[in-house]
Amino acid sequence: MSPRNQSVFRRAVLAGMTLLVAGSEPQALAQSKALPLTNRRVLWLGDSITQDGAYVSFVEYYLDKRFPGDNFDFVSIGLSSETVACLSEKAHPFPRPCLSERLARALDRVKPATVVACYGMNDGIYHPQSPERLRAFQDGIHRLIDAAKSAQAQLILLTPPPFDPLPVKTLVPADAPDFSYLAPFANYDSVLEDCSRWEQSLPVGDALMVVDLHTALSRYVAQKRGAQPNFSFVTDGIHPSAAGHLLMAQTILRSIGIETGGNDLEAELARMQADPLFALVRERREKRSAGWLQFVGYTRDRTVKSDSVVEIEKAAAESQAKIDAMRRSQ
Numbered sequence: 334m335s336p337r338n339q340s341v342f343r344r345a346v347l348a349g350m351t352l353l354v355a356g357s358e359p360q361a362l363a364q365s366k367a368l369p370l371t372n373r374r375v376l377w378l379g380d381s382i383t384q385d386g387a388y389v390s391f392v393e394y395y396l397d398k399r400f401p402g403d404n405f406d407f408v409s410i411g412l413s414s415e416t417v418a419c420l421s422e423k424a425h426p427f428p429r430p431c432l433s434e435r436l437a438r439a440l441d442r443v444k445p446a447t448v449v450a451c452y453g454m455n456d457g458i459y460h461p462q463s464p465e466r467l468r469a470f471q472d473g474i475h476r477l478i479d480a481a482k483s484a485q486a487q488l489i490l491l492t493p494p495p496f497d498p499l500p501v502k503t504l505v506p507a508d509a510p511d512f513s514y515l516a517p518f519a520n521y522d523s524v525l526e527d528c529s530r531w532e533q534s535l536p537v538g539d540a541l542m543v544v545d546l547h548t549a550l551s552r553y554v555a556q557k558r559g560a561q562p563n564f565s566f567v568t569d570g571i572h573p574s575a576a577g578h579l580l581m582a583q584t585i586l587r588s589i590g591i592e593t594g595g596n597d598l599e600a601e602l603a604r605m606q607a608d609p610l611f612a613l614v615r616e617r618r619e620k621r622s623a624g625w626l627q628f629v630g631y632t633r634d635r636t637v638k639s640d641s642v643v644e645i646e647k648a649a650a651e652s653q654a655k656i657d658a659m660r661r662s663q
Contacts, residue, residue: 369447369487369489369541369542369589370392370396370405370407370447370589371396371400371403371404371405372403372404372406373406373445373446373447374406374408374443374444374445374446374447375405375406375407375408375445375446375447375448375449376408376409376410376439376440376443376445376447376448376449376486377389377407377408377409377410377411377448377449377450377451378410378411378432378436378439378448378449378450378451378452378477379411379412379415379450379451379452379491380411380412380413380414380415380416380451380452380454380455381411381412381413381414381415381571381572382411382451382454382494382571382572382573382578383409383411383412383451384410384411384412384413384622384626385411385572385578386409386411386618386619386622387575387578387579387615388573388578388579388581388582388585389407389409389582389618389622390611390614390615390618390619391578391579391581391582391583391605392407392582392585392586393405393407393614393618394605394608394610394611394614394615395582395583395586395591395593396586396591397610397614397656397660398610398660398663399591401657401660401661401663402661407618408443408445408621408622408625409618409622409625410439410443410622410625410626410629411451411622411626412430412435412626412631412633413633414429414430414455414633415429415430415431415432415452415455416429416430416431416432416452416455416456416458416470416473417431417432417433417450417452417456417470417473417474417476417477418431418456418457418458418466418469418470418472418473419431419433419469419473420456420458420466420469421458422458422459422460422511422512422513422514423511423513424511424513424514424515424516425458425513425514426634427633427634429455429458430631430632430633431473432452432473432476432477433473433476434631434632435629435630435631435632436476436477436480437480438629438630439629440480440481440483440484440486442628442629443625443629444484445484445486446486446487447486447487447488447489447541448477448481448484448486448487448488448489449488449489449491449585450477450488450489450490450491451490451491451492451493451546452470452473452474452493453470453492453493453525453528453529453532453547454493454494454496454525454571455514456469456470456473456493456528457470457521457524457525457528458512458513459512459513459514459516459517459518459521460512460518460521460524461507461512461518461520461521461524462523462524462527466524467527467528467531470528470531471531474490474532474535478535478539478540487541488539488540488541489540489541489542489543489544490532490535490540490542490543490544491543491544491546491581491585492525492528492529492532492533492543492544492545492546492547492548493525493528493529493546493547494546494547494550494566494573494577494581495522495525495547495550495551495554496517496521496522496524496525496570496571497522497554497565497566497567497570498517498519498520498521498522498570499563499565499570500565500567500568500569500570501517501569501570503515503516503517504516504517504518504519505517505518505519506518506519507519507520514571517570521570522551525547526547529545529547529548533545542588542589544584544585544588545584545588546581546584546585549580549581549584550566550573550577550580550581550584553566553580554566566580575602576598576599576602579595579598579601579602579605580598583595609659610656610659610660610663613652613655613656613659614656616652617649617652617653617656620645620648620649620652621645621646621648621649624639624642624644624645624646625642625645627639628640628641628642628645
């Protein structure tokens with residue numbers, strides 16, 4: 334855990350989340366560090382990487398296994414193409430959705446105690462860095478910070494996963510006439526590095542913690558390429574594979590003091606996919622996420638809105654009963 338996050342946790346603990354005393358059992362210590370995600374509703378926000386949501390399913394699975402007596406109430410409503418910067422490139426087929434359009438509704442309807450947000454990948458709109466675009470991203474994150482504080486929700490920020498140019502067929506130089514997700518700036522990852530660095534510089538108190546996914550995934554890829562020069566977590570430069578999502582989940586959990594093991598990502602994926610509990614957790618999260626995404630509502634290429642999540646929540650409760658029975662018997 335970084336010094337900044339250690340400081341934030343210390344303050345949160347002393348503020349009443351829990352008080353650690355000498356002689357605490359290791360399980361209790363680990364459990365206390367997981368409090369931002371435990372026995373409380375957690376809203377997960379982000380772009381298409383979070384709409385895919387595999388990393389959210391992995392986080393929930395690990396926690397279900399580690400703490401069978403606790404509840405994990407995750408509502409993940411990532412939205413493909415979304416930004417916090419409210420920017421959009423010319424070649425995008427429709428104006429990119431902006432979190433600001435649905436944030437108030439999401440907080441009002443979900444009523445989370447914790448908000449986890451992962452933005453940045455789309456926010457530079459695949460251009461070289463500019464002061465104006467960076468400021469738009471910063472302003473968007475500040476709007477999120479203010480909204481979370483107003484809703485009395487703790488905020489965890491996730492830096493964006495890296496952009497990997499290796500598998501991308503169409504890359505353009507900095508002096509190209511235009512840029513888009515279809516023809517991104519060749520060094521676009523430097524833009525994401527700027528976003529990540531800035532998020533990590535936020536004052537203590539703006540967010541409960543900032544989890545640096547960008548560095549964790551970048552380092553892993555660099556290490557793997559020592560033996561496998563063509564290794565990548567992505568096929569399009571943007572969207573992580575299942576192994577990439579797993580590393581994201583492990584990084585999040587390690588940032589709150591939960592060791593997951595499973596450093597061999599492919600072996601760990603195979604183990605999880607063979608576990609019936611993981612299949613139940615993933616299916617429940619995916620169906621519940623789709624229902625809540627529509628209930629909160631959004632405007633992308635069209636406006637989508639549903640009137641209720643009653644049936645979705647009923648089905649989710651039935652699935653949760655099966656999950657609880659299975660994890661408490663293991």
